[in-house]
Amino acid sequence: MSVALPLGWSVLLPVLLLAVAWAAVAADAVVAGRAAGRPVPWTVAAALPGREALRLLVGQRRRAVAGDELLRGVGGAVLPIAALLAAVVVPLGLRPVADLGAGIVWFNAMEVFAWAAVWLVGWGANSTLSLIGGYRFVAQGLAWELPHMFALITAAVGAQSLRVTDVVAAQQDLWFVVIMPVAFVAFLLSVAAMAFWGPFGAPLDRDIAGGAAAELGGVDRLVFMTGRWLLLVAAAAMAVPLFLGGGHGPWLPAWAWVLVKTLAVLAALVALRHRIPTIRMERWTEFSLVVLTPATIAQALVVTLVGLGEGGLS
């Protein structure tokens, strides 16, 4: 039983994601200004994403000495496409654009395309600092993939389905965040890491002069950066159906709840970003593998046992 939205929504989906990303960029600028003790007026912040995009649109593109333009172009283009494809399984309201039976695995598969994309962009630029950025992201992805996967699996176990709409349906009475808090926290952190954003932005950090994106100019840069924000928005939106009850909620229609919850998740991520420094993978990998992974496995086990106790698997 497929409950996918009409095909026209696949055109609307990028627009929606871009709008939310716009809001996130603006909010990020405001919070950054406050943290820096130099407040940015709302009007400036609200226009900022458009202005930056315009700046890059009129900007000149660059080529690198003996770089691999083909791979760099492929990497840059893959990033936003992967973000959009990841978002097709997120229910906008109660129905997603594509109601895939293996929706949760699909989401993860699309996310990991970002690894390839960032690495390719870092490699293609033929610059040492770019390549360091690319490698950093591979290390980061590998360290976070296991906790991320187990967090996703925990939600799937709770609903006894890999279909995202089933996961939402299973949360009609009780949000999953209540019964699987560890998985929720691991998901939030890992999803920001998968979008190499904020405290997990080491692949593009200042110490390597912009890292993987250091050599990107003009439209290339615009596409890459947009892809990164889209990935973050898609990931934040995915937290809603998996842990926060999806479109379920009183008073408001389902789509409004999804929007409100997505914005809340994004707000939490933006706030987190300006409270903590960058997390460097050479310090964090061990924690990720030794503490976070067992914690998420234990969480999955607990949820499984509870599910069995409540009448077994169908």
Added chain:
Amino acid sequence: MTTALFVVLAVTAVVAGALVFRVDSMARATFLLLLSFLAVAGLVLMTGLQYLGVVIVLMMVIEMVVMAVFMIMYMMNPAGLMPMSMFHNTRGAAVIAATTFVALAGGALLVDWPVRGGAPAPDLTMALGQSLMSGQMLTMMTLGVTLFATIVGTVVLAAGRGRYDRLGDELDAPESDDRDRGGVGR
């Protein structure tokens, strides 16, 4: 429509696979291999195996990114700026490969395959899961143990410094002598 999709995916899979051994750049070779895998994953999806198709995508992207890292680590001239031939025994291999292809394809075309028996389960993912957790439990357990053995074995093989190097012969050093320490433990 279906046929066109099949042809596109099939040609992509084979051509990208063949180009892997033709291009000079190791990075390109790796990602051509990934393209070949993605095309095969698409073909698997066409047979209705949604879960397995997506898992192949997930696994192969990760695997190829890791492969690219190792490739650049160990290969000379990974970017292929200096064209060089890295083949040996080309002729023999070509003969073997061609023979294999003729035998396999010939078999595929000539054998009188039985008619299709039965219909796919309504939820293939569920069917696979139930099969793995009941009838094929032994397979699953073997895979699990094998994977675990692989993890241990590969780490032992690849690690330059084990815990006895880091923590002393009695493993009683309060701290390891690593220059950069991880997040937890000694």
Added chain:
Amino acid sequence: MDLRNALLRVAARRPHVLIIGGIGTDRLRARVEQEVGRRHWTNAMAPADTDVLVVVGQPGRELRAVVDDVWATVPAPRARLDVRNEDEVTTALDDAVTVLQDLSAQRAGAPRDGLRSERPSVLSGAHDEHDDSSHEQGSGHEDHDGGHHHGGGMELPGGLAMADLGDDRDGLALDQLHVPLGPVLPEWPSGLVVDVVLQGDVIQEARSRFVDLDDLDATERLPAAARALESAARVLALAGWDGPAARARGLRDAVLFGGGSSAGVLEELDDLRRRVRRSRLLRWMLRSAEGGRSEVLGALDDKLLSARAAVAGGRGEAPVAVDLAALDARLVGAEFAAARLIVAVADPLPQPALTRPTDLGGAS
């Protein structure tokens, strides 16, 4: 045409600024940074992301060559300014916007394709230390192509040299890259260049020097408090903690250019110190191997303390001049991110007596 003009005008309103200065330009640079921040403009991370290139002070011969090379890779629309003294800063930045909005000027001055192919002879000199300083970019262009069984003498198409092999800490002999770091790199001491040998992102050899050291006579130094705050801001920014970094910058500006009572500065400084000391994550990320005590974090706290003492009226301790040789020794074996922090904390002073003469051949 009108549309393009209009687009250009909107796009140029808040440009990204890359500031380059030689040794002894710290005060002027701080003034430019302050003005850039006041206008809510952005500090660019790399030439590719730059709209306005601000050259502060009067760069010497060596730095001027670097600036020219950086300029060649800045994509249009772009503007280049020379700022010689503090009075010019505001008008110069205003002019930059005008230049950025001028479509015909941008057309005429656009670099061909952001490709530095005009000087292939310089690019090929990856192993010639003297040449390096004239073409490195901060973004350290170097080929990442291994050459396991070849020496470093092999040349690839494009004039790039193949990498060498060398032992590393994991017992794997992997490719070595010779990369100069600086002088154009975010959060980097003015005029410093460190020629490093990189394996992956681990530094195997380092040799630091200052460009245009001969011009040192004209050097004016920041007051101790401002210098300490500047260094602390760099460390915080490199740790990825932008808010506190910007606040440290703001304090530096208050110390340098007034604007804020001494009591207010002290209060803000104490607040910043408290925040830095309280962050467990920062401690974890900055911790180094020696006995669990964080060298970088300790130095960061010392810097904030000494700045506080200086602001409070005392002379404060004179900054300990870090020997370049000592800096080199500490960089060896560090990972890239750690190395950046080490340089930011060390904040070496350009002093002729402490630097060696130009025997720069030994690093490769």
Added chain:
Amino acid sequence: MNLQAFLVVAAALVSVGLFGALTQQSIVMLMMGLELLLNGVILGAAAFWYFLAPAGTGGQVLIVIVVTAMAIEMAAGFAVTTAIYRAKRIDMTDDAAELRG
């Protein structure tokens, strides 16, 4: 789209993979050949399952096994390469000839 078409494509992938595995000097490239070969096996398994015995789950289980085998092959291959390289600084099959009879 029928069984024969799928199998011919699978056969092509297997042969190309075999050719690569036999000719490549570099251990890493050799592994890419093996991966391609297993890629063909996956396709064959999916085709057999779909066109001959869709009611059972044998084909799916076989794909799971092959995918696992690929992961193990990769991990083991890179571990061995690392070990050989650490010991002898070679990454070519012709140089690593201890097992040659």
